[in-house]
Amino acid sequence: MTSSSASHLPSLSCFDAAIIDLDGTLVDTLGDFVAALGGMLADLQLPQVQAQAVSAMVGKGSEHLIRSVLAHVGASDEAALYERAWQRYQHHYLRVNGQHSQVYGGVIEGLDALRARGLRLACLTNKPRDFARPLLAAKKLDSYFEQVFGGDDFARKKPDPLPLLKTCEALGSASERTLMIGDSSNDARAARAAGCPVVLVSYGYNHGEPVHGVDADGFIDALSELAGRGEPRC
Ligand SMILES: O=C(O)COP(=O)(O)O
Ligand SMILES: [Mg+2]
Numbered sequence: 001m002t003s004s005s006a007s008h009l010p011s012l013s014c015f016d017a018a019i020i021d022l023d024g025t026l027v028d029t030l031g032d033f034v035a036a037l038g039g040m041l042a043d044l045q046l047p048q049v050q051a052q053a054v055s056a057m058v059g060k061g062s063e064h065l066i067r068s069v070l071a072h073v074g075a076s077d078e079a080a081l082y083e084r085a086w087q088r089y090q091h092h093y094l095r096v097n098g099q100h101s102q103v104y105g106g107v108i109e110g111l112d113a114l115r116a117r118g119l120r121l122a123c124l125t126n127k128p129r130d131f132a133r134p135l136l137a138a139k140k141l142d143s144y145f146e147q148v149f150g151g152d153d154f155a156r157k158k159p160d161p162l163p164l165l166k167t168c169e170a171l172g173s174a175s176e177r178t179l180m181i182g183d184s185s186n187d188a189r190a191a192r193a194a195g196c197p198v199v200l201v202s203y204g205y206n207h208g209e210p211v212h213g214v215d216a217d218g219f220i221d222a223l224s225e226l227a228g229r230g231e232p233r234c
Contacts, residue, residue: 009218010179010197012117012226017173019164019196020145022125022132023058024183024204025223026107027139030055031100032093037069039092040085047073056208059184061126061151062089093131098138104203110223111144119179120171122147124164126157126186147171159186161193168194181223185214199226 023029034051041048049069057068066085070078114121121144125132129150136142147170149163156162168175180191183204191198192215199218200211212219220226 009199009220009225012114012119012179014177014197015117015119015179016177017120017122017168017171018114018179018181019122019124019167019171020111021180021182021184021187021204022123022127022135024206025104025181025187025201026123026141027101027103027135029101029135030058030205032096032098032135033058033065035096035100036089036093037065039095040066040088041069041073043088043092044075044081044085046070046075049073055205058205059126059186059207061157062086062093062128062131094134097131098135101135101139103139103141104201104222106222106224107141110226111141113224113227115144120173121145122149122167122171124149124158124167126151128152159189159193161190164190164194164196168196181226183211185209185211188214188216191216 020026030051033054037054038048049072053072057065066089067078070081070085075081123136123145127150129152132150133148136148147167149167151157154163154166164180168178175195178196180187180196180198183201184206188198188200197217199220200214200216202211202219202221
């Protein structure tokens with residue numbers, strides 16, 4: 001059984017722009033996260049963390065991830081360790097960025113379809129901007145986006161609506177005419193609060209929870225399912 005509900009998907013002709021999440025939506029970056037965290041934990045002489053545990057902690061930005069991992073491995077003084085952990089994590093992430101990650105199937109076809117429909121595109125991630133930009137370039141996705149914003153570009157991150165509202169402003173697009181495409185409740189909550197319709201992919205990281213339980217306007221198994229959604233039914 002397919003997990004998509006394509007008949008409920010909004011038509012692309014209803015939109016002037018799309019805002020697309022990065023980790024878990026465009027690129028499967030779990031391997032990069034695991035490698036960077038592994039380097040950080042080794043430097044701190046702490047036990048390693050398994051990929052499955054990491055996948056449930058990704059999506060709320062680096063600070064949340066590092067604090068969650070330190071707590072998960074039983075670090076004794078997590079608050080005191082944080083600054084050093086962040087420095088080691090940053091060092092290792094920039095070293096491995098893109099080496100253990102893959103663009104999901106259907107992404108290129110989906111981005112081509114959005115572009116062919118004339119939608120203006122932004123990538124909005126909770127990942128730091130300095131991690132996001134080189135990753136998009138390494139995966140040859142950068143040319144699709146006229147705006148790229150990271151988790152440190154605004155005062156608050158998703159699920160707060162602020163980053164979406166600011167991205168709509170940068171794109172010159174009204175929020176109700178801007179489709180959010182993401183992989184988690186974080187993206188959906190931010191979109192709802194900003195007034196953007198939202199579609200979620202079924203394959204990403206939703207904080208360890210089944211994504212179909214999230215309040216969204218549609219679910220897709222691949223971004224390529226957006227192609228052909230052109231008929232006017234807003
Ligand atoms: O938390 C992260 O670093 C990744 O978050 P994203 O899913 O918003 O790209
Ligand atoms: Mg994501």
